[in-house]
Amino acid sequence: MxxxxxxxxxxxxxxxxxxxxxxxxxxxxxxxxxxxxxxxxxxxxxxxxxxxxxxxxxxxxxxxxxxxxxxxxxxxxxxxxxxxxxxxxxxxxxxxxxxxxxxxxxxxxxxxxxxxxxxxxxxxxxxxxxxxxxxxxxxxxxxxxxxxxxxxxxxxxxxxxxxxxxxxxxxxxxxxxxxxxxxxxxxxxPGIDGKAKMSKSGGNAIALSASPDEISAAVRAMYTDPGHLRVSDPGKVEGNVVFTYLDAFDEDQDEVARLKEHYRQGGLGDAVVKRRLEDILQALLAPIRARRAEYATDxxxxxxxxxxxxxxxxxxxxxxxxxxxxxxxxxxx
The missing domain is CATH 3.40.50.620 (HUPs)
Structure with a gap:
């Protein structure tokens, strides 16, 4: 056919x-x-x-x-x-x-x-x-x-x-x-800064060719919930870029749902969810970066x-x- x-x-x-x-x-x-x-x-x-x-x-x-x-x-x-x-x-x-x-x-x-x-x-x-x-x-x-x-x-x-x-x-x-x-x-x-659009020109994107250090720096700078000042504070998931990216890239969505509930109740720090996201993005982009470098030699x-x-x-x-x-x-x- x-x-x-x-x-x-x-x-x-x-x-x-x-x-x-x-x-x-x-x-x-x-x-x-x-x-x-x-x-x-x-x-x-x-x-x-x-x-x-x-x-x-x-x-x-x-x-x-x-x-x-x-x-x-x-x-x-x-x-x-x-x-x-x-x-x-x-x-x-x-x-x-x-x-x-x-x-x-x-x-x-x-x-x-x-x-x-x-x-x-x-x-x-x-x-x-x-x-x-x-x-x-x-x-x-x-x-x-x-x-x-x-x-x-x-x-x-x-x-x-x-x-x-x-x-x-x-x-x-x-x-x-x-x-x-x-x-x-x-x-x-959204961009890592929480703006509606991730763009190459806006400086709020993570390139597929990003180095490990660039990925780490981008995740650390990600917009979360400005009202989540202490680990014990309840946090907002809506508009939180880290959770948006976890929705897109984390294959264990049951765990993401559990993290969201924990974050809303309080007692879960931004550093913990950012670390999870960074590990996922590092694993995703490492082979892409390696293949790109290989193709770029010819x-x-x-x-x-x-x-x-x-x-x-x-x-x-x-x-x-x-x-x-x-x-x-x-x-x-």
Whole structure:
């Protein structure tokens, strides 16, 4: 039987962190054997708000690829490809912009939130505003029917499906499939400082390549309950980053539940739960860090893996582009 197609990826703006691992990378590993998976190094998307630092985007293409390989992404099972080297995606993006209005783009909740977070005001880069059409091109270019995203990204999948329906209506038949968003149970991890979003640029993340000392320092600095001043004081679990991370990474959830109850009643110090979390993160990241270091000794091989995957992806996306153009009746030489 034909395996369902899945598309996912990351902006190449910096190395990946444990939030990426909990939110998407673990799922991608599990999808490798059951799906035809394409993993997009989204350097073109990264330029929508980093055009003033193209060097950063370029440098991080291989950094993100290294993280993929380090966590166990197998290029024999998952196609790793570079967005900027897939011209069919850019052509489909331009085409799709004729099937969506500026007002609809501006109403997209994800785009509205990101515009507000970045403080663009009305000085919104056109590429950023048009990102939903570009993502629709990414998804449909591979004819993906499964797209793992965070809950905040679900409106983008909804808008992709709106564009798909308009294309199919214009063509008079189903040319493109609709996609289903897969939202991870872990949800988005907060930063170690307790802020809502863990980010590479915010300095509140733990990189997958973090050293033992960096992991230890990050756990020690984690936001807990500011009202939990003494060990004997009852503490709050809600909003406590240490417990949020234990929920995401500790395999013994019965013990986590017991620790939460103890913490709420009082008599359990932050140092104890932080020590447990540090041990878990050290064990998780040590093999990832070692594999990453090994791959990093041969960047030519990493580049070859990306180039080979990109060639495979180019053939797939070019075929989709031709099919969409023909279905819409675009003149063909």
């Amino acid at each position: 034909t395996r369902p197609v899945i598309l996912t990826g990351d902006r190449t703006t910096g190395p990946l962190h444990i939030g990426h691992y909990a939110g998407s990378l673990k799922n991608r590993l599990s999808f490798q054997d059951s799906h035809r998976q394409f993993l997009l190094l989204a350097d073109t998307q990264a330029l929508t708000d980093n055009a003033d630092d193209i060097g950063k985007v370029r440098r991080n293409v291989l950094e993100v690829a290294l993280d993929y390989l380090a966590v166990g992404i197998d290029p024999a099972k998952t196609t790793i490809c570079l967005q900027s080297h897939l011209p069919a995606l850019a052509e489909l993006s331009m085409l799709y912009l004729n099937f969506v209005t500026v007002a609809r783009l501006e109403r997209n909740p994800t785009i509205k939130d990101e515009i507000r977070a970045r403080g663009f005001g009305r000085d919104i880069p056109a590429g950023f505003l048009c990102y939903p059409a570009a993502q629709a091109a990414d998804i449909t270019g591979f004819k993906a029917t499964v797209v793992p995203v965070g809950e905040d990204q679900a409106p983008l999948i909804e808008q992709t499906n709106e564009i798909v329906r308009r294309i199919n209506t214009a063509a008079g038949r189903e040319v493109l499939p609709e996609a289903r968003a897969v939202i991870p149970k872990a949800g988005r991890l 960047l030519a091989e990493v580049t070859r893996i990306v180039a080979e995957g990109t060639q495979q992806a180019r053939e797939v996306t070019e075929a989709t582009k031709r099919e969409v153009m023909d279905a819409l009746g675009v003149f063909r030489l």
